[in-house]
Amino acid sequence: MKKTLFLAYLALLICFLLPFVPLPGPEAEAIPPPPEGSTAGTEAAPEAKTSPEPEEGPAAEAEARPLTASAPVETIRLLTADGTVLELEMPDYITGVLAAEMPASFEPEALKAQAVAAASYALYCAAGNKHAGVGADVCADFSCCQAWQDEQARRDKWGGDFEQYERKLRAAAEATAGQVLRYQGQPAFTAFHASSAGATEASGEIWNPVPYLVSVDSPETAGDVPNYVSTLDCAALDFRDVLLSARPEADFSGDESGWIGEIVRDGSGRVKTARLGGADFSGTELRSLFSLRSTAFELSYSEGRFLFTVTGSGHGVGMSQYGAQVLAKNGAGYAEILAHYYPGTELS
Numbered sequence: 034m035k036k037t038l039f040l041a042y043l044a045l046l047i048c049f050l051l052p053f054v055p056l057p058g059p060e061a062e063a064i065p066p067p068p069e070g071s072t073a074g075t076e077a078a079p080e081a082k083t084s085p086e087p088e089e090g091p092a093a094e095a096e097a098r099p100l101t102a103s104a105p106v107e108t109i110r111l112l113t114a115d116g117t118v119l120e121l122e123m124p125d126y127i128t129g130v131l132a133a134e135m136p137a138s139f140e141p142e143a144l145k146a147q148a149v150a151a152a153s154y155a156l157y158c159a160a161g162n163k164h165a166g167v168g169a170d171v172c173a174d175f176s177c178c179q180a181w182q183d184e185q186a187r188r189d190k191w192g193g194d195f196e197q198y199e200r201k202l203r204a205a206a207e208a209t210a211g212q213v214l215r216y217q218g219q220p221a222f223t224a225f226h227a228s229s230a231g232a233t234e235a236s237g238e239i240w241n242p243v244p245y246l247v248s249v250d251s252p253e254t255a256g257d258v259p260n261y262v263s264t265l266d267c268a269a270l271d272f273r274d275v276l277l278s279a280r281p282e283a284d285f286s287g288d289e290s291g292w293i294g295e296i297v298r299d300g301s302g303r304v305k306t307a308r309l310g311g312a313d314f315s316g317t318e319l320r321s322l323f324s325l326r327s328t329a330f331e332l333s334y335s336e337g338r339f340l341f342t343v344t345g346s347g348h349g350v351g352m353s354q355y356g357a358q359v360l361a362k363n364g365a366g367y368a369e370i371l372a373h374y375y376p377g378t379e380l381s
């Protein structure tokens with residue numbers, strides 16, 4: 034992981050990043066870890082962070098709460114960043130997740146879809162007993178469970194808009210209270226991401242296959258998403274050095290114009306593998322090495338420089354938040370949005 038981070042910094046330092054300004058879009062990248070037992074998440078894509086080891090200690094045998102039962106879950110025990118465990122009413126918890134994971138300016142139906150996805154994902158995490166050792170169901174770390182912001186953080190973020198946004202997010206949380214997306218009776222692994230390039234990614238392309246995380250159309254375009262298309266322009270020697278740091282065996286002795294070999298795309302159009310300097314790199318590996326916003330990219334060479342042109346943001350699996358926003362603007366309700374992005378699940 035440290036090596037990956039180092040390489041990512043290296044890439045950022047030596048490459049010239051064009052329009053890559055902070056988004057007014059989703060604050061966190063909405064990145065749940067891969068499903069339990071996944072081995073495909075070890076490839077060091079930014080979203081595939083390794084979860085912390087389960088807490089040790091005498092409390093580790095604390096009984097798990099039956100959060101996967103079909104009865105509505107009214108409270109959740111949240112492990113916060115400072116190590117305290119808060120027991121929160123579900124709408125309070127979901128309001129904090131919405132604030133952290135989706136722009137409060139989004140359509141109410143998109144926020145409701147996110148609220149159900151967040152509740153389902155929380156129960157999915159809780160069922161994994163990651164934090165049972167400290168008596169918590171979930172934590173507030175987006176790289177482990179999902180992001181959450183407390184009221185003070187929301188006040189700081191929204192300033193004069195606090196009352197308005199707070200009311201709006203709470204309304205989405207309360208309107209969907211008790212609703213969970215399930216697959217075969219169990220809370221669904223409701224992965225989500227910021228924006229897709231025409232279609233979402235099938236989970237099996239980057240993690241383990243999940244029956245309801247398949248590639249589906251996603252309607253957002255450059256007109257809907259800030260910085261939908263981003264570019265990374267890299268001098269040839271820097272491009273070579275970043276790739277060599279990961280694949281010392283690659284051969285860049287030939288003419289620069291011949292360094293790009295075959296690029297294989299998966300069913301959603303994202304880069305599955307690219308042969309560069311005679312070595313094969315996966316799309317997620319290149320995304321990590323060059324800090325690209327997604328694996329939906331084109332790569333070209335011209336006059337001593339390599340150019341990545343990247344569409345969308347995030348791993349691409351599950352619900353696209355900007356796609357949900359477009360569907361909501363076009364009149365879709367939250368249940369319809371969820372059924373679109375998680376086909377085969379049931380809203381209970």
Ligand SMILES: [Zn+2]
Pocket residue numbers: 163164171172173174177178179
């Ligand atoms: Zn966690």
